[in-house]
Amino acid sequence: MSLLRLKNVSRVFGRLTALQDVDLEMEEGKVYAMIGPNGAGKTTLFNLISGFFPATTGEIWFEDKPINGFTPEQRVAAGLVRTFQITEVFPELSVAENIRIGVEAQENHSAHVWPGAQLMRQVNGRVDELLAITGLTQQAYRAVSELAHGDQRVVEVAIALSMKPKLLLLDEPTAGMGRSEAGRMVDLIRTLNDKQHLSILFVEHDMDIVFGVADRIVVLNFGKILATGTPKDIAQNPAVQAAYLGDAA
Amino acid sequence: MSRRVYVNAAVWILLLTVPLWFPWVGGYTSLATRVVIYALGAMALNLLLGFTGCMSFGQAAYFGLGGYGTGLALIHLTNSTVLAVVLGTALGGAAAFIVGPLIMHRRGIYFAMITVAVGQIFYFIAERWNSFTGGEDGLTFTRQPIHFGTVVIPLDTVWFYYFVLFFFAVGAAVMGLLLNAPLGHTWVAIRENRRRATFLGIHVERYVWASFAIAGLIAGLAGSLNALQNNFISPANLFWIESGNFVIMAVLGGMRSFWGPLIGSIILFGIQDYVSSYFPNNWELVIGVLFIIVVIFFPNGVLGIIRQRTKSA
Numbered sequence: 001m002s003l004l005r006l007k008n009v010s011r012v013f014g015r016l017t018a019l020q021d022v023d024l025e026m027e028e029g030k031v032y033a034m035i036g037p038n039g040a041g042k043t044t045l046f047n048l049i050s051g052f053f054p055a056t057t058g059e060i061w062f063e064d065k066p067i068n069g070f071t072p073e074q075r076v077a078a079g080l081v082r083t084f085q086i087t088e089v090f091p092e093l094s095v096a097e098n099i100r101i102g103v104e105a106q107e108n109h110s111a112h113v114w115p116g117a118q119l120m121r122q123v124n125g126r127v128d129e130l131l132a133i134t135g136l137t138q139q140a141y142r143a144v145s146e147l148a149h150g151d152q153r154v155v156e157v158a159i160a161l162s163m164k165p166k167l168l169l170l171d172e173p174t175a176g177m178g179r180s181e182a183g184r185m186v187d188l189i190r191t192l193n194d195k196q197h198l199s200i201l202f203v204e205h206d207m208d209i210v211f212g213v214a215d216r217i218v219v220l221n222f223g224k225i226l227a228t229g230t231p232k233d234i235a236q237n238p239a240v241q242a243a244y245l246g247d248a249a
Numbered sequence: 250m251s252r253r254v255y256v257n258a259a260v261w262i263l264l265l266t267v268p269l270w271f272p273w274v275g276g277y278t279s280l281a282t283r284v285v286i287y288a289l290g291a292m293a294l295n296l297l298l299g300f301t302g303c304m305s306f307g308q309a310a311y312f313g314l315g316g317y318g319t320g321l322a323l324i325h326l327t328n329s330t331v332l333a334v335v336l337g338t339a340l341g342g343a344a345a346f347i348v349g350p351l352i353m354h355r356r357g358i359y360f361a362m363i364t365v366a367v368g369q370i371f372y373f374i375a376e377r378w379n380s381f382t383g384g385e386d387g388l389t390f391t392r393q394p395i396h397f398g399t400v401v402i403p404l405d406t407v408w409f410y411y412f413v414l415f416f417f418a419v420g421a422a423v424m425g426l427l428l429n430a431p432l433g434h435t436w437v438a439i440r441e442n443r444r445r446a447t448f449l450g451i452h453v454e455r456y457v458w459a460s461f462a463i464a465g466l467i468a469g470l471a472g473s474l475n476a477l478q479n480n481f482i483s484p485a486n487l488f489w490i491e492s493g494n495f496v497i498m499a500v501l502g503g504m505r506s507f508w509g510p511l512i513g514s515i516i517l518f519g520i521q522d523y524v525s526s527y528f529p530n531n532w533e534l535v536i537g538v539l540f541i542i543v544v545i546f547f548p549n550g551v552l553g554i555i556r557q558r559t560k561s562a
Contacts, residue, residue, distance in 0.1 A: 050448070076450040088448070090441035092505075101438040104431040105449040110456070112431040123431075163449060 001064060003028040003167055003199050004049065004080075009058030011044055018044040020223045022058070026167070026216075031193050032201040033210040036220035042203045043085065045220065046171050049201075050082040051075040063166070079166030083156045085175060085203075091145040095136050095155055098144055099127045102162030126162070133196070134158040134188060150181030157188060168192070170202035174209060182209065189213055211235070219243075260508055264414060268407050279478070280522060282410045284514045286474045289417050291498035291510030293467035296424055298496070299504035300433065301460040302440030304361045307368030308495045311465035313487030314371060315341035315472030317382060320482045323390040330392050330404065334416065334473045341469015342462060344371070349458040356443075365489050372487040387483025390476075413474050420467045425507065427463065436460055468495075497536065501543055503550025512551050 004026040011019040019041045026032055034042050048055050051072040060067050062078055070078065090098050103126045104110050109119065131137045134154050139147060144155050153173060160168055173189070174182040186209055192198045204210050210217060210231075217234040219226040227237045234240055263270075267281045294308045319337030327333060352363045375382045382388065392409070395402040402408055427433050438446045439453050446453055476482040485491065494517065495510075502513030517536060524532040547554050 072448055073450040073452060076448060082448060084444075088442055088445040090438055090445065092441055093437065097434070097437075101434050101446075102449050104434060105446075105451050109431045110435040110451055111459070113427055115430055159445070159449070 001028065002026060002061075003063060004201075005061040005064075006049075007059045007061075009045075009048060009055045009060060011041075011048060011053075012056045018223055019048070019055075022223075022225055024218065024225065024228065026199065026201065028199055029193075029197055030199060030215040031189065031213055032199075032216045032218060033214035034201060034203045034218045034220060035205075035207075035210055036226075040220040041223040042220055043171065044223075046082065046169060046203060050080060050169055076163055079164070080169065081160045081163045081165035081167070082169035083153075083160050083171055083173065085171040087149070087152050087156055089144045089152055089155050089159065092143060094141050094143055095147070095158075096127055096131065096140040098155055099130050099158050099162050100124075102159040103127055103130070106163045130158050130161055133161065133191075135184075148181070150177050150184065153177070153181075153185065154188065157185075161192070166199065168198055168200045170200065172203050172205070174204065174206060182206065186213055256508070260511070261418075264417075267414075268410060275523075278406050278410050280518060282406075282413050282478055283475075284511075284518045285410075285413055285417050286471050286478060287494070287498065287518070288511040288514035289420050289474070290468050290471035291495045291502075291514055292421065292424060292507070293464045293471060294495040295499045295504060295510045296428075296436075296467070297460050297464045298499055299506075299509070300428060300440060301436040301457060302443075303457055303460065304357070304496075305364040305461070305464070306361045306489065306492050306496065307364030307366075308464065308468050309487055309489065309491035310364075310368035310371040311341035311345050311468040312472035312475070312491065312495075313375065313482070313484070314344050315469030316476030316482035316486050317375065317388070318469070319473040319476045320388045320390050321381075323392070324388065328393050330395055330412075330477065333392075334470070334477070337473030337476070338466060338470040341472060342466030345465020345468075346458075346462040348465075349461045352461065353454040353458040365492070368487065368489060368492060372484050372489075375487055376484040383483075385484060387481055387485075389481050391480055392477045409478065413478070416470055416474055420470050424463075424467065428507065432456075432459070497540055499550075501540060501550055503552035503556075505549050506552040506556070509550050509552045516551070 002025045006022055006024040009019060009022040010017065022045065034045070036042050047053055049060065051070055055068065062080055067075060067078065090101065100123060103123050107123070109115065109123065112119070131140050134157060136154060136158060139151060144152055147155065157170070157173070174185050177185065189200060189202070190213060193200060214231060216228065217231055218228050219234060219240050221243050226243060227234060227240050229237070264285065268278050271278065271281050290308065290312050294305060297303045297305045315337040318340030319333040322333040322336040348367050351367065352360060355363050376385055378384065392404055394404055404412055435451060435456055438451065439456055443453055472486060475486065498513030498517055499510045500513070501516050502511065503509030520535055521532055524535050543550060
């Protein structure tokens, strides 16, 4: 069973065709990286998958269910959870409060007006668990706006994890980070995949990270998929070398 | 946590003992009653403005409807002041609940404009419907003593203060409980980052609606108490300038704080009372200048300054 499947997916903005006839099949339990030059359509594809806007034509299946007509909220409920290129957190709240909002939303407690002590214990237990997984326990009670940029991005991942994703979509998770911060994010991606068996799709510009972490690489160029394969396949693919890695090699 | 307990204890002790100490600082009990009533209205607005991040500029509509509901109930339906409060509050809450779906999709300035527009509709209805609302002249009625079996509570000045304080406590307790429950966490999440909230599967609009309805309900309660204090209600209580008063109180006192609007109400009525005895026509200028200073230099209001001081100390 494939986790996510796209068939003939296109997206047109006015006269611009941002994506054209994209076919993609993702297996469960793997880490996928999406690469491509600026304007290749990576973010557009991300937005289509997460439901930020609909595909102009084509179909998307998640766990063999068609999700074309799903709103973003419904996709989240189905297990498709994303982070954003620009960090999207709740800045004035503490790290723990940020995660708690996610936990409460995931467990459909967001509208509770009279939570019992047992419910709050259960919620707080899950928050502690997520703090531990992401290594944020030390910073739990600091306001997110006071944290370093790298830590803020980790908070965003923690919020996403609170939604119990089946597929985690990370839009440029290391954008704007220094080496050590990026390294920590890479470790987190690895841990999530190894220990939590989470399927991950991420967009990334840093080739060291892409080739170091991904099981599969998807290469986009001019709104089309140029190649999909293991890092080894991609490194040896002449079309990819010509179009994208050419100037780096 | 413990700090919050101390703050709450201090606020309640001060409020409960107002008739004892307030005259010593130059106040009088009915001024305190007014401060508490408007504080409740401003706290209701702040549920929307400070905790959900939606700028409502039409809160007076529900405040005024609460007053009309209570006044009309006393004139046509009942001698029970308590029942009249309940009916007035219900009218404010019901109106906000019905208006909610019209405004919940809007954001920012559009949200503010629609809340003003809807508020003005209620104003014009009250002003034109002479036979029922008394039109521009408003309605006059008399709050009735409360009968508990053989015990009669007269609702004169001091009793009425405690009558108001009781309902203020109910309103504040409801808002405090909601804000500490997951519902309150969700409202704050919407204030902080709507897009992120949407992508957590939160139906933002429904929560804005809930916030608007509850803010309207509590505003209705405050408006009902206001009408009882004056034994009078007129379209002025529905007018957008009255809405502006609530916004000024919330911003002056501190939008991020639960008790901020109470501080704002104290400041506003304090200045009105003291300054107007020296400059009867210009006290609003003082408020205006103060408002500008706070907005530019202390965006989190008076309580924001205190909080920052105690944090860095």
